[in-house]
Amino acid sequence: MAKKARKARKAGDANAPDEVPLRRNCGTMAVHMMLLEQFPAFRARQFKLEQDTAKRRAAPFSLAKAKVVTVRVVVNVVYHTQAQNISDAQINSQIAALNRDFAAKNPDKSKVPAPWQGLVTDAKIQFKLQKTTRTQTAVASFSQDNGVKSPATGGIAPFQPQKSLNFWVCPLGGWLLGYAQFPGGPPATDGVVINYKAFGTIGTAESPFNLGRTATHEVGHYFNLRHIWGDTEDCSGSDMVADTPNSAGPNFEKPTFPVVTCNNGPNGDMFMNYMDYVDDDTMFLFTSQQVMRMRTALEGPRSGLG
Ligand SMILES: [Zn+2]
Numbered sequence: 001m002a003k004k005a006r007k008a009r010k011a012g013d014a015n016a017p018d019e020v021p022l023r024r025n026c027g028t029m030a031v032h033m034m035l036l037e038q039f040p041a042f043r044a045r046q047f048k049l050e051q052d053t054a055k056r057r058a059a060p061f062s063l064a065k066a067k068v069v070t071v072r073v074v075v076n077v078v079y080h081t082q083a084q085n086i087s088d089a090q091i092n093s094q095i096a097a098l099n100r101d102f103a104a105k106n107p108d109k110s111k112v113p114a115p116w117q118g119l120v121t122d123a124k125i126q127f128k129l130q131k132t133t134r135t136q137t138a139v140a141s142f143s144q145d146n147g148v149k150s151p152a153t154g155g156i157a158p159f160q161p162q163k164s165l166n167f168w169v170c171p172l173g174g175w176l177l178g179y180a181q182f183p184g185g186p187p188a189t190d191g192v193v194i195n196y197k198a199f200g201t202i203g204t205a206e207s208p209f210n211l212g213r214t215a216t217h218e219v220g221h222y223f224n225l226r227h228i229w230g231d232t233e234d235c236s237g238s239d240m241v242a243d244t245p246n247s248a249g250p251n252f253e254k255p256t257f258p259v260v261t262c263n264n265g266p267n268g269d270m271f272m273n274y275m276d277y278v279d280d281d282t283m284f285l286f287t288s289q290q291v292m293r294m295r296t297a298l299e300g301p302r303s304g305l306g
Contacts, residue, residue: 027144045184097212166191
């Protein structure tokens, strides 16, 4: 029964039985593959960024000397029902959560298993709300097709996407929590989409996604981080980050340490990393190499921010 319910949920059936806990589902890779086909220059820019990241990895790198960068944030609320027109307080709760997680000031980082405590890293990236827009839409539920980013399809265009991180907060179908665009893509769709049920820590935010970490995960993608398991489910994929263990596939809900896959014992998967699929209250860190990757994006294709 549980399996059947889960399957129904994955397929986006709103009538799926409720006894199964909600699981994280991120649409970033699907939309990424679509954009790479549409925009060949995006592929070239991603390739260049990967080369720059490799160069930076080879050179001595001191985060201690890195300056704090404050990123301007635009939040575009696109609502179908009044309840989805989330409050300013809820928006502020998300900005606060991002600032906490990206500065490694989250108190629950104490739950990172001992072998990885030394990897918890302050990204020195902070976020400041610059502007909020509110758009009522006839669209009952958006998908990961970027429709929310254009007035022609019931959404709103991003505001200065080269200078500001744009969020769209809206109803999303298929139990999708969010999706992001990697650096170097088309400006017209650049930014991060988050389900209104998983944005911020109050109001419409629903457990187990009410600690603001869907946005932490998606902003990780926006700064060029890949999923921790490398987006293949057979140990062959890589997140191109050296200090995260190779792992087989996504972990869901609240796993018990250790989860060993791909011969990565004794510590197993770093499922408590923000780039896995666990619940908000089970993810606690970015590693130093992930931060290095994000900082390289920030100095390259994302240098217009802040
Ligand atoms: Zn993701």
